[in-house]
Amino acid sequence: MEWFTASEYWLSRLVFQRALAGLYLVAFLTAALQFRPLIGDRGMLPVRRYVDLVPFKAAPSLFHFHYSDRFFALCAWSGCAVSAALLAGVDALLPLWAAMLLWLVPWALYLSIVNVGQTWYSFGWESLLLEVGFLAVLLGNDEVAPPVVVLFLLRWVLFRVEFGAGLIKMRGDACWRNLTCLYYHHETQPMPGPLSWFFHRLPRPLHRAEVAANHVTQLVVPFLLFTPQPVATAAASLMILTQLWLVLSGNFSWLNWLTIALAASALRLPDTSPAVPDTPVWYTAVVLTVSALLLALGYHPVRNMISRRQVMNRSFDPLHLVNTYGAFGSVTRIRHEVVIEGTADGTPRTDSDWREYEFKGKPGDPRRWPRQFAPYHLRLDWLMWFAALSPSYAGSWFGTLVERLLEGDRATLKLLRHSPFPPDAPPRYIRARLFRYRYTTWSELRETGTCWERTYVREYLPPTRLAAERS
Known part of the structure; x- marks a missing residue:
């Protein structure tokens, strides 16, 4: 043989x-x-x-x-x-x-x-x-x-x-x-x-x-x-x-x-x-x-x-x-990110105290440098990248994610790096905004120590609260 x-x-x-x-x-x-x-x-x-x-x-x-x-x-x-x-x-x-x-x-x-x-x-x-x-x-x-x-x-x-x-x-x-x-x-x-x-x-x-x-x-x-x-x-x-x-x-x-x-x-x-x-x-x-x-x-x-x-x-x-198999058959030229924020205010306004949820891997706070996670796979972070490309990619799950954050669901919060609200005191409202992210230049990196610069693009999800509170 x-x-x-x-x-x-x-x-x-x-x-x-x-x-x-x-x-x-x-x-x-x-x-x-x-x-x-x-x-x-x-x-x-x-x-x-x-x-x-x-x-x-x-x-x-x-x-x-x-x-x-x-x-x-x-x-x-x-x-x-x-x-x-x-x-x-x-x-x-x-x-x-x-x-x-x-x-x-x-x-x-x-x-x-x-x-x-x-x-x-x-x-x-x-x-x-x-x-x-x-x-x-x-x-x-x-x-x-x-x-x-x-x-x-x-x-x-x-x-x-x-x-x-x-x-x-x-x-x-x-x-x-x-x-x-x-x-x-x-x-x-x-x-x-x-x-x-x-x-x-x-x-x-x-x-x-x-x-x-x-x-x-x-x-x-x-x-x-x-x-x-x-x-x-x-x-x-x-x-x-x-x-x-x-x-x-x-x-x-x-x-x-x-x-x-x-x-x-x-x-x-x-x-x-x-x-x-x-x-x-x-x-x-x-x-x-x-x-x-x-x-x-x-x-x-x-x-x-x-x-x-x-x-x-x-x-x-x-x-x-x-x-x-295959990857990156097309390459995006501009980076967009969905930033999710919550507020405890009873009436959401532009000047309300909006606090940002931080994800483990995807870019968020421009001052936070990316980390190495692979070969471990952060599934929610990856899907958030697709959500930023088009809301249609997130239609089956994004609404439920927002609902779980409004409930202070502990399992969902464990997927995140940081929640600005404790599980027993979740926000009254959550909104999502779309930002354009770009890498800083060498001079900007030396001056600020940050690798990202972001610019507001548009509203992704208007301020939303739980249905039980609306009724």
């Missing part, structure tokens, strides 16, 4: 599996700490309401059979525990079949969460984690050498992630073609990081060189993944360096880290493989059968990539086994 396995990728598999387990842990921790105000029974988009409208076949999930906040918390924290066990290498201590089942557990649990997560879980890295997590089930443990076909499928996913992102850029926005998108991107990206200001202030010729290098990395280098070593390792290494550059420049949840883990599986690392028994026939049959199915399903993302109407971040099956 030498044709079936590649023992020289033993260490690469180990690095990939441990990195994936760590990202699973982050994903489940994010779900456990944020689900109540987002999709819980008193959440902005409750799971119970969703599963009443969407059949199991369209969105397979454990929560179609039973939902309660306590049961969701049990699933999320169980996912954390299993992920931690995999990170510690427990799978290597188990029989092969048991290790495969152990890797199947976090995939099934996270699939159940994503399929009822609605808008809050509509990001491409959710599907990517599930697609890659399913392939991890087939990789085996210390009882077998890594299967060649699964290593190929991991490279195939990496190819689609990078090449698909490159194509959507070239098709989507002229600034990618004329190399000027980075004149704006670091300032207008969804959640800037602590170094984003400095990336934005790099010389424009360097920005153009960055975009050109990105096109090479995403449109040319992915093909080299399927060439003989050491060329494939060089290609994967270049992708890792590019992703680390993106990690430094912003907060993109676990997208960059998961891409790095995928690239690590293609590296030819020093051979440390021990002697292993012959590969079981049943394992070979399972891997080949499932791999053939996945390759057949791959028709859909390939057709999407070559289509002039290419779409980003869409799954082609309810199990998220094959998906299409």
Whole structure:
């Protein structure tokens, strides 16, 4: 069975599996700490309401059979525990079949969460984690050498992630073609990081060189993944360096880290493989059968990539086994932010004592410097960026967010960095205003120490109070 396995990728598999387990842990921790105000029974988009409208076949999930906040918390924290066990290498201590089942557990649990997560879980890295997590089930443990076909499928996913992102850029926005998108991107990206200001202030010729290098990395280098070593390792290494550059420049949840883990599986690392028994026939049959199915399903993302109407971040099956990826097909030139304020005054006026709610990650107070959160994902902060682009993106949840703030809901307030009102003394009125944000210049930074300057644009939501108080 030498044709079936590649023992020289033993260490690469180990690095990939441990990195994936760590990202699973982050994903489940994010779900456990944020689900109540987002999709819980008193959440902005409750799971119970969703599963009443969407059949199991369209969105397979454990929560179609039973939902309660306590049961969701049990699933999320169980996912954390299993992920931690995999990170510690427990799978290597188990029989092969048991290790495969152990890797199947976090995939099934996270699939159940994503399929009822609605808008809050509509990001491409959710599907990517599930697609890659399913392939991890087939990789085996210390009882077998890594299967060649699964290593190929991991490279195939990496190819689609990078090449698909490159194509959507070239098709989507002229600034990618004329190399000027980075004149704006670091300032207008969804959640800037602590170094984003400095990336934005790099010389424009360097920005153009960055975009050109990105096109090479995403449109040319992915093909080299399927060439003989050491060329494939060089290609994967270049992708890792590019992703680390993106990690430094912003907060993109676990997208960059998961891409790095995928690239690590293609590296030819020093051979440390021990002697292993012959590969079981049943394992070979399972891997080949499932791999053939996945390759057949791959028709859909390939057709999407070559289509002039290419779409980003869409799954082609309810199990998220094959998906299409891509980001920033268009780049916004101006940054807008929704600022939410409350007042305890009985009659809201322009000169009332309006106090601002501060979010953890999204820009708010111009004096507050952005922080690094990725790979942890602040779901509300990300959706607030979309809300600033257009109220239509927030129509399903923004009104409920305002209602919960007016109620002083403790779970919702935990999503924020700071509330100007304690839970037992919420505001009488809340309003939302739209501001234009821009990075300060070098001279402004030296004078004020702030990285943002903001200008009022218009009213986003007029002063609003609870319906019970209006009646």
